[in-house]
Amino acid sequence: MDERFSFRPARAADVAAVVSLLSDDELGRHRERPGDPAYDTAFAEIASDPNQLLVVAELDGEIVGTLQLSFIAGLSLVGTKRAQLEAVRVGSEYRGLGLGGRMCEWAISVARERGAGQIQLTSDSGRTAAHRFYERLGFSATHVGMKLQLD
Numbered sequence: 001m002d003e004r005f006s007f008r009p010a011r012a013a014d015v016a017a018v019v020s021l022l023s024d025d026e027l028g029r030h031r032e033r034p035g036d037p038a039y040d041t042a043f044a045e046i047a048s049d050p051n052q053l054l055v056v057a058e059l060d061g062e063i064v065g066t067l068q069l070s071f072i073a074g075l076s077l078v079g080t081k082r083a084q085l086e087a088v089r090v091g092s093e094y095r096g097l098g099l100g101g102r103m104c105e106w107a108i109s110v111a112r113e114r115g116a117g118q119i120q121l122t123s124d125s126g127r128t129a130a131h132r133f134y135e136r137l138g139f140s141a142t143h144v145g146m147k148l149q150l151d
Contacts, residue, residue, distance in 0.1 A: 005099065007106055010054040010066065015043050017063040018056065021089040027124055028089075053110070057090075057103050065090040065103050071114055083111035085121040104137050122147075 010018060019039050023032035046052045057065035070084040085107055090100045111119045122145040123130045131141070
């Protein structure tokens with residue numbers, strides 16, 4: 001599968017496929033709105049920011065996964081740059097093949113190459129299988145994440 005599996009930056013033409021992946025589970029089905037023009041606006045902002053990297057994973061030329069890395073400068077931890085890993089998704093028909101692990105390993109490698117001293121993520125509290133997945137990759141639940149909706 002190695003030669004058939006690759007990563008590349010997402011393009012504007014990929015937005016619909018990425019949104020489809022984001023909505024391809026129980027939580028995403030209720031919070032995403034495929035076709036909404038807000039996704040194109042968000043993509044333009046992401047694509048123009050050098051601290052954002054939206055990626056698609058392809059298998060035999062088909063988009064089967066996505067993730068986003070955001071690089072955050074900060075003063076804490078002696079000025080450690082952080083990489084925030086977001087929206088890791090593998091299409092439902094491709095789950096269980098090891099693609100998610102490959103995607104995260106790739107993201108960790110890119111974070112190191114870009115000078116990040118730490119990679120972090122949040123995962124919905126109900127995604128217990130995802131929590132086990134990330135723990136197998138070496139992540140640990142060291143903090144409590146909190147969010148405040150501003151809508």
